[in-house]
Amino acid sequence: MKIRPFAPSDGEATYKLFCKTVHTVNRADYSPEQLDAWADGKRDISGWTASFDGRTSLVAEQGGRIIGFGDITDEGYLDRLYVAHGFTGRGVGGALCDALEEPFTRIEVHASITAKPFFERRGYKTVRPNTVIRKGVELTNFIMVKDK
Numbered sequence: 001m002k003i004r005p006f007a008p009s010d011g012e013a014t015y016k017l018f019c020k021t022v023h024t025v026n027r028a029d030y031s032p033e034q035l036d037a038w039a040d041g042k043r044d045i046s047g048w049t050a051s052f053d054g055r056t057s058l059v060a061e062q063g064g065r066i067i068g069f070g071d072i073t074d075e076g077y078l079d080r081l082y083v084a085h086g087f088t089g090r091g092v093g094g095a096l097c098d099a100l101e102e103p104f105t106r107i108e109v110h111a112s113i114t115a116k117p118f119f120e121r122r123g124y125k126t127v128r129p130n131t132v133i134r135k136g137v138e139l140t141n142f143i144m145v146k147d148k
Contacts, residue, residue: 001092003099006057006069011049013066014059017084024085029113030139037137055079058099060092068092072100078109093118107146112139119144 006014022039030038052071060068060083070081070093078100083092101107110130111119120126124144132139 001067001095002061003058003095004061006052006059006071008049010059010066010069011045011052014069014082015043015045015048017066017069018080018082021082021085025083025088026112026114034137034139037134038139040135056100058096060096062087068096070096070100072104072107076104076107078107081109081115094122097122101146101148105148107148109144109146110141111144112141116142116144119146122146 019039019041023035026038027035055071055073057071058069059066066084067087068081068083070078072078078097081093081096081100083096107124109115109119109124110132111124116126124146127143127145130141130143132141
C-alpha cells in the first residue's frame with residue numbers, strides 16, 4: 001500500500017469509492033433513505049474534486065487502485081476518511097489517519113455510527129451526538145476529539 005497526496009485526477013475514483021463505501025460499509029447503521037441522502041452518486045465531479053483544495057488530502061493505493069482517501073483542514077478537522085469495501089480492517093484507515101493526524105495536537109472528527117468504534121480505538125473521545133440534515137433526511141454522527 002502506498003499513501004500519496006490527492007491529485008485532481010483522483011476526483012472520479014474517490015467519489016465512486018465514497019458512494020460505494022457509504023452504501024456497503026454503512027448500511028448496517030443507516031437506512032436506505034439515509035444512505036441515498038448521504039451519497040446519491042449524483043454530485044458533480046469537478047465540485048467534489050475542488051472540495052479537496054486548501055487542505056491536506058491523501059489517497060491510499062494498492063496495485064494502482066485507490067483503496068482509501070482522507071482529508072484534514074489546517075485547523076485539524078478530519079473531514080473525510082473512507083476505505084473501500086473489502087479493504088476495511090486491513091490498516092488502510094489507520095495508515096491514512098496516522099499521516100493526516102501527525103502534525104496536529106488536537107483533531108476533531110464528525111464520525112458516523114459505523115466509524116465511531118474505529119476512532120475510539122485511536123483515542124478519540126465523544127463530545128456529543130450530532131444530527132446532520134442531508135436532502136431533508138436526518139443522519140446521526142458523533143463529534144469526537146483527540147488530544148495528543
